[in-house]
Amino acid sequence: MVQPEAPQARLILNGKSAQIPDVRDAVQAMRDQGHSLDVRVTWEAGDALRLVHEAAEAGVSRLVAGGGDGTVNEVVAGLMALEAPRRPMLGILPLGSANDFANGLGLPLEPEPALSLALTSRCHGVDVARLGEDCFINMATGGFGAEVTTSTPLALKRLLGGGAYSLMGMLKAWHYQPYRGRLEWADESLETPLFLLAIGNGRQAGGGQCLAPGAKLDDGLLDVLVVRHFASLSEMRQLLQEIEQLPRDGEFVRTIRTPGLTFTSRDAFPLNLDGEPRHLRRFEVTLEPRAVKLAMPDGSDLLAGSG
């Protein structure tokens, strides 16, 4: 039941950032401007999910996820657990270490302008990907990409920015074994030793790596990047070149646009959903079109209507 005193907006804040002076000031500034905004703070994983449920019960019309990609992911999961008409609108106050989704959206990183945009800007329906019990709004990465983005985000940065020799050395030192996986989508399939799999609703992961540059948030499609494993330094050079160009059907790189796909592997495959780690042997990804109304900067090129 909607309570008469229900606040219009509620900030679900990752407890890591609860005492940052700029965040406190930003909340105060919004209240001073007349916004009805209250704040709930998380302690651990699972809290944000529950807080979304409570906010919907209280009739909050706009939620702001204050944190990094993991916090946004958990708030989105909470929204997706509600029936579509009961989902509050969503804004983002970027306070994480990578903030890949927020950066892809071009959100301000300073708390006050970010919170102001989150509360006041127009909302657009954006797609959300479901993957079993989980969901993601930005990107799922798998294979080597998931391991390095989970453990050392900078390693992926160095890899994709060049540095073939050091990467070969690193892979050897790790005794890196590629994962053999089978992807199926539409009426096509692909079975290959995988180096990297990136499934983009949004564009970037791993602290600024643009792995799906053509992705739109509301086109009902996933932009998938498949990178086959390589055996030698020269193969790796070619792979890095192809990653720059992202061909549809290269020797190492394939790019696919599809509303859904399934993945099967013999071993548990390391996967990273909006920065949160999982290990899965088989999964199916589907998209729920325009499932969440997201506060976005005007003229964002992440919308299908844009260029």
Ligand SMILES: Nc1ncnc2c1ncn2[C@@H]1O[C@H](COP(=O)(O)OP(=O)(O)OP(=O)(O)O)[C@@H](O)[C@H]1O
């Ligand atoms: N009070 C808290 N203190 C520490 N960790 C918390 C707290 N509340 C929730 N968490 C954990 O924080 C994680 C999410 O962090 P989040 O992704 O928002 O920040 P980040 O990892 O620094 O940013 P990014 O993912 O953008 O790099 C979740 O796994 C959640 O369990």
Ligand SMILES: [Mg+2]
């Ligand atoms: Mg995180």
